[in-house]
Amino acid sequence: MKFDGFETRAIHAGQEPDAGTGAVVVPIYQTSTYAQDGVGGLRQGYEYSRTANPTRTALEECLAALESGARGLAFASGMAAEDTLLRTVLSPGDHIIIPGDAYGGTFRLISKVVERWGVSWDAVDQTDVEAVRAAMRPETKVVWTETPTNPLLGITDIETVARIAHDGGALHVVDNTFASPYLQQPLTLGADVVVHSTTKYVGGHSDVVGGALIVADAELGERLAFHQNTMGAVAGPFDAWLTLRGVKTLGVRMDRHSENAERVVAALEGHPAVRRVYYPGLDSHPGHKIAERQMRAFGGMVSFELRDGEKAALELCERTKVFTLGESLGGVESLIEHPGRMTHASTAGSALEVPADLVRISVGIESGDDLVADLEQALEG
The missing domain is CATH 3.90.1150.10 (Aspartate Aminotransferase, domain 1)
Known part of the structure; x- marks a missing residue:
């Protein structure tokens, strides 16, 4: 039986009782490596906790369910999630559009780090969808939206901006941190990627730092998972457990x-x-x-x-x-x-x-x- 209620998914998605013990709460798998059943014989797909960890898997599956996405990926911070995404989907010569009042950390990452790769950017008031349309270039590969924005609480029409981005061959990325998946689900409105600082509402208790990406397309999810593993800024098992605990409420x-x-x-x-x-x-x-x-x-x-x-x-x-x-x-x-x-x-x-x-x-x-x-x-x- 499939349960569609948000609160039910928050408590149960990716969180079946432990098969071995019946534990109702997902255990903290505080391990770096896993015993293998022969050379190359992975036990339930786990080999090394940078690549995957059962506690992190539970969190990633839960977040994907809450955002109605194909795949979720958990990171050590929101900025780690943003950095991994941008390194995956951008190349030198590309262009990105960001909000006119973007979060300071996002602005710093793009203006001080990403720009040095040869990526150009424009800050646009995305409450005006025609301004977004006018800012699009042939080399635009990402339209980055915050809604509500931080800190001026601007609202962007996700559905319309997603269409504008797609018409120009770009990905539409939405930072959903202020709203949380409970209040808003951008993927259902046409966005391609949702970004969260799970430090904030998802974790909810000011006791853990984390980030997440949730994607609509499974192939993009595979590319991001490759970079997540390669770059290594993953959520640790205890951090994933704390975040998962926060998600329930x-x-x-x-x-x-x-x-x-x-x-x-x-x-x-x-x-x-x-x-x-x-x-x-x-x-x-x-x-x-x-x-x-x-x-x-x-x-x-x-x-x-x-x-x-x-x-x-x-x-x-x-x-x-x-x-x-x-x-x-x-x-x-x-x-x-x-x-x-x-x-x-x-x-x-x-x-x-x-x-x-x-x-x-x-x-x-x-x-x-x-x-x-x-x-x-x-x-x-």
């Missing part, structure tokens, strides 16, 4: 993240110290209708600008009590940060530089009343 966590974020947004919208709130759940958000169509809910990430500028933003980040000042996002605890000085410092002086008065918050699953009260006291100074 992804659905219920994302519901609470989204509910709390909506309460926080309502409080920020009416506060005189706040100049602008970025959240796709707002009717006033330019991408609201698209987000409503391609997302189950609007997520736990909120950004806002303060009327009194950068100094006020920096002071706010230091006055919160429940919101912890720190980088990253997607954990059960609420975090606050100043993108211009922290996660997006690498974009300073570039076309992707973020507003100096911008604050980004990752709304956790604490009491919504406490989160609102904490922001209000911090805004009052």
